[in-house]
Amino acid sequence: MTSSTSGNTALNAERRTRDIAELSEAEASGAEAFDLVVIGGGITGVGVALDAASRGLSVVLIERGDLASGTSGWSSKLAHGGLRYLAKLDVPIAWESAVERGHLMSRIAPHLVHPVQMVLPLHTHVGHLDATLIGTGFLAGDALRMLARTPKSLLPRPHRISPAEVRRLAPSTTAAGLRGGLLSWDGQIVDDARLVVTMARTAAAHGAHIITYASATSVESGRVHVTDQLTGEPHAIRAKQIINAAGVWADTLSDDVELAPSKGSHLLVRAESMGNPTAAITAPVPDHFGRFVFAVPWDDGLVMIGLTDDPHDGRIPQRARPDADERTFLLDIINAVLEDPLSPEDVVGSYAGFRPLLKGKADSGADLSRKHALLRDPQTDLLTIVGGKLTAYRRMAEDAVDAAVEAAGLTAKPCRTTTLSLVGAGAPRPRLPEHLIRRYGTDAGVVAAYGADNSALNEPVRDGIPFSGAEIRFAVEHELALTVEDVIDRRTRWGLVDADRDDLAAAVRRHAPELIDATQLPENTHHNQDEG
Known part of the structure; x- marks a missing residue:
């Protein structure tokens, strides 16, 4: 198992500010373009960022909202081995699922x-x-x-x-x-959202710039125009290759993409x-x-x-x-x-x-193929990765980076993500709380350390809510939580319990007063709009 700790894994508001400043400096100085810009902070986009960064490429990932705030945060939280595809005699998809499940459970994220x-x-x-x-x-x-x-x-x-x-x-x-x-x-x-966040932290350790609440407003060949949703400031990022991993919103960036969600x-x-x-x-x-x-x-x-x-x-x-x-x-x-x-x-x-299934001839979503596809936009040279399944994110990312390297003539090392473990994998130190080990792996020690000077931080924020003040601080200082909703919806899943949501939000505001409410952001970035 390859170590993932080659750099700083902490993602937070301060690091985001530094990353954006670096982008601005590169834009003003005319520095060499980044190798890749990835649009989309779900499992596929973050997987692409990790694959590319671990091959030695310079990478910027932009996400208009929070990490895993789209499909990747609303899954069944199962890494399927492909049984349902065997029932349809779709052996290649079943085989891919079984292989990728094995990578996840054995080497990439056993924690x-x-x-x-x-x-x-x-x-x-x-x-x-x-x-x-x-x-x-x-x-x-x-x-x-x-x-x-x-x-x-x-x-x-x-x-x-x-x-x-x-x-x-x-x-x-x-x-x-x-x-x-x-x-x-x-x-x-x-937790599917934590898997995405942990992968983003691992990509950052390999040098990737992970910038949330940054919306891609337009794409042209070799350049992405971005608006910082927290400040309203526009930026332009030059890239040798742009990859669209925006999931069910991928068709908003390319007219050649047709989806059947x-x-x-x-x-x-x-x-x-x-x-x-x-x-x-x-x-x-x-x-x-x-x-x-x-x-x-x-x-x-x-x-x-x-x-x-x-x-x-x-x-x-x-x-x-x-x-x-x-x-x-x-x-x-x-x-x-x-x-x-x-x-x-x-x-x-x-x-x-x-x-984000590709449009095809089928009577129901269950009949559409889970195969992933790479689509090239002839107008903008944008490379879109769509389709597929959460379990097979790694293979999707590998294929996308391979295509980007070939198309842009990039110099990259071979893919290593089958053996690259995510941050938190490994043997945790003794006597750490079991519930923290199951959520954070070896990072359980970092979470527990918040209670060293204030033991109350290690207690649940309220009876019946299995989430502590220490976990809130960890989410803010290590997991790039920028809004209250980032914490209650994606750094814990207890915000899904309707009766406890308001109490959990109040506890987050108490322990992390620096966070803003998502309702203060532009409408297209906050994630509390309900439909059902």
């Missing part, structure tokens, strides 16, 4: 991507033939795991389990008609309402073989229920929620396998994200 048990209860509505086919698919997925060289000590082999074992792992599963279950394993991302909706319930499961429940969608709704336990006492996969027309909101039909669909599917059905009143929060 942020952990194994999760997945239980498919076998009730009467899962026929013997379907159970056999699904079980065969699980075994095929395990074969891909072995070929990808992900050890079975990390992801054990799937197997059938007894009704008693199903209910031990998922106590809310109904016993009526239960004849056992299929147990498999997959990767669970502790797919909406994925999720509900949150408290774990006790489902008997505090220790495994995810997999519920099949009737008449759609290979499609499932998952109920996945999170570390903080919540269970995520998701997801939908439906075409979306019209404006892409910065913050979306499930609509009434999507809520009903998710509850109906998961309730089919539960002893005590969940009601709408059990839902404590919700969110939705949009996948």
Whole structure:
């Protein structure tokens, strides 16, 4: 595993100011253009920045809002091994997923991507033939795991389990008609937004300039025009190659990009309402073989229920929620396998994200390809990377940087991201709090140190909110949180719990009075606009 600590990993307002000053100086002096400018601070854009910077290229990443404030922060938080693609006989995508999942869990971010048990209860509505086919698919997925060289000590082999074992792992599963279950394993991302932020910090350690709240207003060959959303000041950044990784907004920068966004909706319930499961429940969608709704336990006492996969027309909101039909669909599917059905009143929060799928011929988002594509704009020479999946971000980034290096004639080292670990990977020092280790890896020591002189900082900001003052300060001083919403929505996910959001925001303002509210920013950058 390659060390990622070759430079300063702290991202904060002071560093952002220095980076922008360096851009201004380069602009005024006519210094040599940067090798790459990356537009978009989601998993793909940050992955591109890390890949390029670790190859020795000079890189600037600009993001109009916060890191992971688009699709990357609203995922199901699963690093899938490609089982659903096997069901569609899309072996290349399944293989890519299995390989990239292995890289994430074994070498890149083992502190942020952990194994999760997945239980498919076998009730009467899962026929013997379907159970056999699904079980065969699980075994095929395990074969891909072995070929990808992900050890079975990390992801054990799937197997059938007894009704008693199903209910031990998922106590809310109904016993009526239960004849056992299929147990498999997959990767669970502790926090998708933290994965993106940690990757950005690692890219910064390799020299990348990570600048959030900077909007690309126009692109021309070799130059990006940018507005600093915090000051209103315009800047022009010269680059030998510009990469558009703006996700579902990529088509706003190039007329040659046509997207068919797919909406994925999720509900949150408290774990006790489902008997505090220790495994995810997999519920099949009737008449759609290979499609499932998952109920996945999170570390903080919540269970995520998701997801939908439906075409979306019209404006892409910065913050979306499930609509009434999507809520009903998710509850109906998961309730089919539960002893005590969940009601709408059990839902404590919700969110939705949009996948940037390439436009094609399909009746639903679930039918569109998850293949990624590189598109070159003949007018501006802008290189756009779209499509793909969160799990395969690294391969997407490698392909994009390879294309940029070839097109611009750049001198770059070979890609090294299959073995480049993110900051926080490694063995943490003894006696650190386990909940901090699971969120921050070796950085748990840095977080805990904030409480050395004030032990109150290590306590939750309020009973029932699993987030401390120390974590707030770490978010501000190391994770580039510039607004209150950056902290409550993307440095912790407890802002998704509607009843606690205001109290959490008040605690953030108390511990980090230097932060501004996102509502003070221009409309196109703040991320509390709801649609659902």
